[in-house]
Amino acid sequence: MEVLYGLHPVEEAVRSGARRLDCVLLSRERGDARLERLAQLCRDANVRLTLESRDQLTRLSRTDAHQGAIALVRERAFLTIEDLLAPQPATRAITKNEARSSEEFHPAHKFFLALDGIEDPHNLGALLRTADGAGVDGVILPERRAAPVSATVAKTSAGASEHVRIARVTNLVRALEQMKQANVWVLGLDERGAPDYMDFDFRTDCILVLGREGAGLHDLVKKTCDHLLRIPMAGAISSLNVSVAGAVVMYEAMRQRSRPAHSIPNPKPAAPAKPRKGLGS
Secondary structure (H helix, E strand, C coil), rough: CCCEEEHHHHHHHHHCCCEEEEEEEEEEECHHHHHHHHHHHHHCCCCCEEEECHHHHHHHHCCCCCEEEEEEEECCCCCCCCHCCCCCCCCCCHHHHHHHHHHCCCCCCCEEECCCCCCCHHHHHHHHHHHHCCCCCEEEEEECCCCCCHHHHHHHHHHHHHCCCCCEEEEEEHHHHHHHHCCEEEEEECCCCCHHHHHEECCEEEEHHHHHECCCCCCCHHCCCCEECCCCCCCCCCCCHHHHHHHHHHHHHHHCCCCHHCCCCCECCCCCCCCCCCCCC
16 A cells, blocks of 8 residues: 655546545645545545544655645556557547647657666656656656655656556666567667757657666666767756756657657658667677
């Protein structure tokens, strides 16, 4: 059993329906419109709802940053690489706003994100929030030496972690090779790479790989990439925080993928087909 805390994470856990909620607990001392909207959402979704003291919510969540709302949920069932690559049928009715967004953003190609050892839960939460906003089709996380998808991650992501499709793998290099076998281009982000991210044509099936805070991509992961892209830096600092760098590239990919080819000025075409590297090459 896991505990989610905060208005946005709890609300998005109820909305997504991705995993079973045992109950939602709300503070009896807080009686504002936001909490009432969450309570009504729980009632509409037939989620068991109870009122508790703020002190009890603090004890259960082990933090006083719960905003008067926590949810007891079953552990997340992570996906496989095959799940990420499989076509996704529509699973629910969408709102008018979502329909409008889907009309504006309907890319023909898949775009994935892989994280090579991100250990800060705040960076992971920020990246998952951006991945959801930028229409990423799935995220790959390694099982070891990486931050777990915790309540802190859910809070930092403003609940986006409940919507993003996530696969956890034991070997990231092997997972990237599996992506290659499905004709997905592997793009690492590296300050010494080339070309600049703005010069790459993202209108192809591809996966962006981001490295560890401070250390970047592991050597074997870097060797597995088909291309290494860079973000040009005009100041004295050579690189951006990983969550900021990821957001920059994800939204450039979204910009290109949501526009006709003639509206993108001079992008370099995706590289022609070539033999895929083998594991460990």
